[in-house]
Amino acid sequence: TQSTRPQRLLGAVQKNATRGDPRSVVQAIDQFCRQKEWAMNVGDEKGCILDSVVSEVNPATVLELGTYCGYSTVRIASLLPPHAKLITLEFNPDFAAIARQVIAWAGVEDKVHLVEGASGDWIPKMTEQFGVKTFDLVFLDHWKDRYLPDTMLMEECGLLRKGSILLADNVICPGTPDYLEYVRSSLRYESQYFKSHLEYTKVEDGLEKSVFLG
Ligand SMILES: O=C(NCCCCc1cc2ccncc2s1)c1cc(-c2ccc(F)cc2)cc(O)c1O
């Protein structure tokens, strides 16, 4: 039977990356996606912007919406302080199964809790299920039409505190126009656009960083 792209991506990690070395896992995935098959990881160019935001925030609690194969999960986890927690939501069970193995290969499973399910269902359960009061950093990389409703839901559930950072992928391509309009016009957010390119291409894309002002 035919393998899937995520399965081939995992194969490239197991072949080319060193167990327990998160940066070598990131490098192996980027090499696979540049040389063999494009995949919707945040990628190396936007990944450097992600790294700088994570390092600046130095978060104790992180929520990632959209795990895919775990590329950004591993990238973020490799920069977290010792007892920090990253909760990552993935809707697609096949993607989640691959991501678990990528996360394990990188050796960051102790910092990561991968949850399978839909953001709209899980966001209201974050506090009761995981004992998280608020998130210091949220990385939005899931369905582009869920960025805005899920941001409003996080506000309603009290998961954002004064200073919480939202970092959103793909605000240009595929694009999240209603989300951009909201965070850029709302008095409750201070927003900044980081111009970049769609992963592994020359197409414009970027990350929007928004600070919740409370
Ligand atoms: O759709 C994208 N990413 C979301 C996948 C949806 C997975 C979900 C996770 C989850 C968790 C919880 N609740 C609900 C959901 S739904 C995506 C697409 C492109 C792209 C760009 C140009 C193209 F020509 C073709 C694709 C690039 C990217 O960087 C992406 O992130």
Ligand SMILES: [Mg+2]
């Ligand atoms: Mg993305």
